[in-house]
Amino acid sequence: MSLPQRQDLTLFSDQSVLPRELLNGDGHHMFLVTSTMATQPLWLLTALIETKIKGAPLSLNGSAARRSENPATQEMKTPVVVASFLHEHSFYHQALQKLRINANAYKVVDLLTGFVQKCGGKPRDVVLKELLEQFTPDSQSTILIEQPELLLSLLDGLTSDELNQKFLQPLRKKCNLLIVSSSIDLFQDNENDPLDGSRGAVEYTRFISSLIYTSIVVMNLRSLETGRAKDVTGSLMISRGGQAPAGLSVHVVENEYLYLTEKESTRLFYR
Amino acid sequence: MSFRKRGEILNGARAPPGAVSRSIPGRTIPGRTIPSRDANAMPNVRGPSQVTPSLSGRMASMNIRGGSSASTNAPQGIEHGAGDVSNVMSNHPGIRPSPVSATFATSTGSSDLDKVLTHIGLPLGNSILVEEQGTTEFNSILAKLFVAQGIVHNRLGGSSNTSKESGNTHAIVISLNQMFGKELPGVYKGSRKDVKKQQISDEQSKISVQNLMEQKNTPQRYKDFKIAWKYKLADEQKEKIDAKNMSQKGDNDEYNDYSHQFDITSRMMPAPTNTEISFVSPNLPVTTILSQVEQIIKNQPGKLIRIVIPSFLHPAMYPPSSFRTSSSIALMHGLRSINKLHDDRCVIFASVSTDILNKLLRIQIQNIFDAIVNLEPFPQDMLQFLERIYKSQPNKVQHGLLHVLKLPVFSERGEMQVKKSEWAFRNGRKKFEIDEWSIPVDDVESGDSSNKQNSDGASSKHTHDDGHNHDKPTSDATAPKNTKISLEY
Numbered sequence: 001m002s003l004p005q006r007q008d009l010t011l012f013s014d015q016s017v018l019p020r021e022l023l024n025g026d027g028h029h030m031f032l033v034t035s036t037m038a039t040q041p042l043w044l045l046t047a048l049i050e051t052k053i054k055g056a057p058l059s060l061n062g063s064a065a066r067r068s069e070n071p072a073t074q075e076m077k078t079p080v081v082v083a084s085f086l087h088e089h090s091f092y093h094q095a096l097q098k099l100r101i102n103a104n105a106y107k108v109v110d111l112l113t114g115f116v117q118k119c120g121g122k123p124r125d126v127v128l129k130e131l132l133e134q135f136t137p138d139s140q141s142t143i144l145i146e147q148p149e150l151l152l153s154l155l156d157g158l159t160s161d162e163l164n165q166k167f168l169q170p171l172r173k174k175c176n177l178l179i180v181s182s183s184i185d186l187f188q189d190n191e192n193d194p195l196d197g198s199r200g201a202v203e204y205t206r207f208i209s210s211l212i213y214t215s216i217v218v219m220n221l222r223s224l225e226t227g228r229a230k231d232v233t234g235s236l237m238i239s240r241g242g243q244a245p246a247g248l249s250v251h252v253v254e255n256e257y258l259y260l261t262e263k264e265s266t267r268l269f270y271r
Numbered sequence: 272m273s274f275r276k277r278g279e280i281l282n283g284a285r286a287p288p289g290a291v292s293r294s295i296p297g298r299t300i301p302g303r304t305i306p307s308r309d310a311n312a313m314p315n316v317r318g319p320s321q322v323t324p325s326l327s328g329r330m331a332s333m334n335i336r337g338g339s340s341a342s343t344n345a346p347q348g349i350e351h352g353a354g355d356v357s358n359v360m361s362n363h364p365g366i367r368p369s370p371v372s373a374t375f376a377t378s379t380g381s382s383d384l385d386k387v388l389t390h391i392g393l394p395l396g397n398s399i400l401v402e403e404q405g406t407t408e409f410n411s412i413l414a415k416l417f418v419a420q421g422i423v424h425n426r427l428g429g430s431s432n433t434s435k436e437s438g439n440t441h442a443i444v445i446s447l448n449q450m451f452g453k454e455l456p457g458v459y460k461g462s463r464k465d466v467k468k469q470q471i472s473d474e475q476s477k478i479s480v481q482n483l484m485e486q487k488n489t490p491q492r493y494k495d496f497k498i499a500w501k502y503k504l505a506d507e508q509k510e511k512i513d514a515k516n517m518s519q520k521g522d523n524d525e526y527n528d529y530s531h532q533f534d535i536t537s538r539m540m541p542a543p544t545n546t547e548i549s550f551v552s553p554n555l556p557v558t559t560i561l562s563q564v565e566q567i568i569k570n571q572p573g574k575l576i577r578i579v580i581p582s583f584l585h586p587a588m589y590p591p592s593s594f595r596t597s598s599s600i601a602l603m604h605g606l607r608s609i610n611k612l613h614d615d616r617c618v619i620f621a622s623v624s625t626d627i628l629n630k631l632l633r634i635q636i637q638n639i640f641d642a643i644v645n646l647e648p649f650p651q652d653m654l655q656f657l658e659r660i661y662k663s664q665p666n667k668v669q670h671g672l673l674h675v676l677k678l679p680v681f682s683e684r685g686e687m688q689v690k691k692s693e694w695a696f697r698n699g700r701k702k703f704e705i706d707e708w709s710i711p712v713d714d715v716e717s718g719d720s721s722n723k724q725n726s727d728g729a730s731s732k733h734t735h736d737d738g739h740n741h742d743k744p745t746s747d748a749t750a751p752k753n754t755k756i757s758l759e760y
Contacts (some may be wrong), residue, residue, distance in 0.1 A: 027642040037643075037676065037677055037682065038677075038682075038687050038688070039685065040682060040683055040685045041675065041685065042684055042685050043684070043685045044685075054327045059488075069329070086603075086607075086638070087611075087638070087683075088611040088612075090607075090614075091683075092289060108602065112604070112607065112611065113608050113611065113612055114608055114612075115604065115605075116557060116558065116561060116563070116601045116602075116605035116608065116729065117558055117561055117605065117608075120556075120557065120558035121558070122448055147402075147638075150600070150604070150638075152596075152634075153596035153597060153600035153601070153604075153635050154600060154601050154604060155597065156595070157597075158292065176515050183634075183638055185634045185637070185638065186630065186631060186634045187415055193630055194630075195630055195631070196629055196630065196631075198629065198631065200596055200631050201629075201630070201631045204631065208569075221685075223687050223689065225614055227691070228687055228688075228690060229690060233685065233686060233687045241296035254378075261684065261686050261687075264302060264684060266685065
């Protein structure tokens with residue numbers, strides 16, 4: 001049986017992933033990528049970085065790869081910062097190296113190594129301030145941050161509102177586009193394993209909800225409800241977030257793809 | 272002419288330090304060379320040292336993975352210095368390349384778990400979490416196997432009890448249980464019969480006048496009893512097949528000492544010392560635990576570090592404050608950070624009972640690990656069912672299901688690797704076995720029911736014969752029931 005036709009990833013009505021008017025504007029936008037531990041988002045995050053640096057997700061889109069020789073697709077070269085609370089510097093460096101992205105085109109901020117030792121005993125405000133200082137303000141830049149919700153667990157007493165007001169909102173103001181990657185395993189299988197009403201669970205729920213409301217695009221990766229399959233890894237659902245893309249003539253196109261990740265490459269199909 | 276007693280050992284199996292292996296002049300006895308006990312004492316030997324094949328063979332089995340080239344070429348008696356760090360790791364018997372990714376892996380102590388992880392082990396710089404549902408303690412077996420495997424590798428690497436520099440592996444156990452090291456299983460040496468045979472052959476291999484007189488180049492079984500001539504032919508054929516197999520082994524020989532089989536009813540002798548295993552109390556503040564772990568790693572340069580957290584958050588060992596995410600997640604996050612910092616020589620194993628965790632804490636802990644397996648022991652009625660089915664084969668009774676939730680390297684790439692109810696585990700004396708799970712066929716029940724149906728059919732036929740003659744419908748009704756398939760469905 002032959003595979004279904006490969007599809008290109010598009011998020012906006014102009015058939016693009018990152019519209020040029022979004023990247024060239026003065027706004028501060030946010031994308032949200034939600035995932036589970038069964039469907040981790042590395043391929044999608046690297047594709048978004050690739051889009052920002054090379055102009056198109058060449059690793060995902062076959063047609064974009066064919067057009068990549070066109071110099072017009074090489075124009076968008078603005079700084080990209082990748083920060084992760086879960087992965088070390090070399091993890092993203094190796095992943096982007098496989099996509100042949102020049103290491104000078106991005107910067108990795110390692111928020112994993114030594115974080116607990118550095119922040120042990122410090123007040124929450126000081127820790128959040130020091131974290132913010134690691135990002136240089138640039139109105140044209142893109143910042144990708146992985147699992148900021150871990151701060152709710154790592155910093156004693158931190159609330160969702162504090163995290164939003166003292167870290168994420170100032171971070172968004174420092175860049176043109178903030179891409180947040182969050183894990184939503186906590187909200188899976190609620191029928192059999194419901195969340196309790198503990199303070200921690202409430203703060204997590206509030207934080208993820210606030211991310212959805214402040215994003216213009218939500219990309220949700222999840223596994224098939226029927227379980228594991230050889231020819232499908234999971235589904236990618238693209239939906240509009242709570243925030244409208246103000247000042248843009250394009251709009252988000254809601255869509256759902258099936259995708260297959262194997263041998264370090266990913267292909268998208270329509271559902 | 273000597274006047275020794277017939278049973279007296281001429282030169283004990285344990286040669287004194289510094290002695291070189293030697294054979295009796297004029298008498299070449301295959302396989303009867305005396306190994307030197309301490310290769311480091313070689314420089315004390317006067318005159319040109321004559322290293323016999325037995326010595327180099329022992330050296331090869333002690334330290335060098337795969338072969339003798341490094342050991343035979345190296346000058347005898349030279350210890351690993353501080354500058355020899357990379358050499359120690361590259362020659363580590365417990366490290367091999369993963370067949371499915373560009374990483375190096377080390378064995379977990381259970382060869383079946385190694386296979387489930389698909390890398391033939393746990394890739395360096397990765398962590399594994401073994402979760403267990405219910406109140407059973409299978410996870411502690413895996414934790415002990417993990418540490419025991421490291422200790423065995425360390426001793427293969429020439430560890431001595433006194434020198435910190437010797438050896439190639441160090442275990443860090445974050446636990447209050449200081450007896451953990453003394454509870455480690457010993458290497459499986461075969462069945463009791465095999466062990467006795469080995470003891471007898473060891474005794475007979477010692478060089479004594481009596482043994483020398485009795486020594487002949489014939490297999491041991493020829494001396495035990497008289498056998499028919501055809502058995503001798505069978506032995507010769509077996510020898511040929513063995514020789515052929517030995518030549519075909521090829522690369523597999525290179526990783527002979529990679530994974531070992533452990534007997535959980537025995538104890539590791541001698542028990543690991545503080546040069547092989549370090550304990551860190553989980554009751555300390557998180558930053559103190561992390562700095563202690565970091566310090567131990569720095570004090571063990573060039574060694575593979577196995578960090579083990581057995582029964583994480585066990586209420587008997589951890590204070591209630593540890594259940595706060597700011598404590599437990601911070602500890603795990605810090606350990607992950609250390610693991611990734613030393614990703615060329617560090618692995619983490621943790622086990623936890625999921626019944627004591629709420630969903631938030633469980634998901635957060637799972638999020639931090641690279642590999643997760645979940646043990647779901649069978650309930651009592653399922654075990655009774657399996658015991659009834661495998662009445663004649665008690666070794667086949669599995670103890671529970673093993674679910675894979677994450678696999679190292681693949682899951683973080685984005686591949687969907689959740690495999691629920693595909694594997695079943697069984698904890699035996701000599702192995703923690705993991706097999707593919709399939710629901711067994713209840714032959715006993717089907718047999719009983721078929722007998723019952725047959726007897727019902729016969730009785731009904733009998734009554735019908737008495738009254739009316741309805742042979743055909745009766746046979747139609749009973750015939751399909753005699754087949755196994757019809758009974759199953």
